[in-house]
Each structure stands twice: as C-alpha cells, then as structure tokens.
Amino acid sequence: MKRFCEKSGKTPYILKDVFREAAVSGLISDPRIWFKFIEIRNITVHTYNEKNLELVISIFDDFSDALNELINNLEKYSGSD
Template sequence: MDELKEIRWKQRFENFNKSYTLLDKYSKKEDLSELEQAGIIQFFEMTFELAWKVLKDYLESEGYIVKSPRETIKQAFQIGLINDGHIWMEALTVRNLTTYTYDENLVKKLISDIINIYFPELKLLHERLEKDL
C-alpha cells in the first residue's frame, strides 16, 4: 500500500465516522419534526458523499484506479467491500435528488428509505473499514 494513500483513506474515514455517527443517532429517533427530517436528509447527503470518497481512497490505496462515484461503487462491489451494488447506485441517485425535497410525501419516503435501506449498507461499510484501521 502506498503510505500516503493509506493515510488519506484513514483521514477521510475519520470524517465519514463523524457524519455516520450523527446519522445513526438521529435516525433512531421517532416522531421527527420538520427540522429533524431535514437534518436526517442532510446527514445522509454528507455521509453518503464521504462514504463513496472513503471507498475511492481505500481502493486507490489498494492499487485500483477509480474516478467517479459510479466507478468506485462498481469496483467496491466487485472486490466485496460493499454488499449490494444496486442499493449503493440507488443511494447515489437519491443523494443527487435530495435537494428537491419539497413534497411532504417524498420527504417521508426519503426518510424511510434512508433509515431502512441505505443506512444499513453504510453501517456495513463503516464496520468493515473500522476493522481495517
């Protein structure tokens, strides 16, 4: 492993860990206010962004060359770093749409999907990378 690249993914993991911890904390809360719902969506955006970037840095430290979020997700899935590439691709699409959350029903669906579908995948990644630290 290139030492600088190894240090980079570990530093990025620290930021991912902070964001992940906040998403974990608030996603367990029930009867969310509008502000708390907006917060979960924002924490998801941040956490997902840091997740794919830490994946990219990790893959590069292992000698892979990836340039985009899609390439990163595909390669991470191919080597078994993430379990469900389809969910990750869906999460990428959702992350790109979260700025358009004006509809109350859409917000409720987003919150449900974040908590029940995307967060478990982020949790698995967090646990795997934490072991590699």
C-alpha cells in the first residue's frame, strides 16, 4: 500500500496514514478495519494466550475479505500502467 501511495505522489509516514491514503485512492474501502487488524496484531505480538487466539480467529474472515479486496484492486491498478 505504501509503495502504491508513493507512486501516486503521496508519502505517508505513519501506518494509519497509509491506510487512509489507500482508501482515498480506492485500494481499500475502509481504513478502520485495517486499523483494527494492526491493533490486534500488536496485542498478539507479545502475549500468547487463548484469549488472543480467539481474537485473531474472530477477525480472520474480515481480514481475508479485506486482503482479497486489496489484492484485486492492486491487480486492477497494475494492469493500467
């Protein structure tokens, strides 16, 4: 996403800004879901327990859908170069 933004003339330095710019550019539909993915990732990096496992499992389908959307949009834009 960051490379795509940079190719579009934007240089976001903060990850949340990358997601916001990706939404403005049409790569993703909602940056807030990506904020949530990063939040959950940060929680799971340092703690390993059943609760965190359930948290990751609970967002798996949303993450899969969002990632597929991103991949499809990147493929569309890469074909227009």
